[in-house]
Amino acid sequence: MNIIKTAEGTTLNLALEGRLDTTTAPQLEAELKDSVDGVTELNMDFEKLEYLSSAGLRVILAAQKVMNRQGKMVIRHVNETIREVFEVTGFIDILTIE
Numbered sequence: 001m002n003i004i005k006t007a008e009g010t011t012l013n014l015a016l017e018g019r020l021d022t023t024t025a026p027q028l029e030a031e032l033k034d035s036v037d038g039v040t041e042l043n044m045d046f047e048k049l050e051y052l053s054s055a056g057l058r059v060i061l062a063a064q065k066v067m068n069r070q071g072k073m074v075i076r077h078v079n080e081t082i083r084e085v086f087e088v089t090g091f092i093d094i095l096t097i098e
Helices: 025-035 054-070 080-089
Strands: 002-008 011-020 041-052 072-076
Touching (some): 002 025, 011 025, 011 054, 054 072
Parallel strands (some): 011 041
Antiparallel strands (some): 002 011
């Protein structure tokens, strides 16, 4: 998985490419831990995300909890496959998806 990170002031943008699964979830988790201090807006772009496993969902949920305390998190450009995962797991009701 590739993570393309851009920061503008207190806004952090992360674009994910590839698979977010058991193998790559720790990579995203580490990136978030290193990057969210002082961030009030976290934007995640899933346009090129092909697969999302339960390990990936756990990292996304943890990020949402952190951002609930310090700002907001938005997930953009979700394809049908990923949207279905969010719907089946109930994450569609927890996350802000545009």
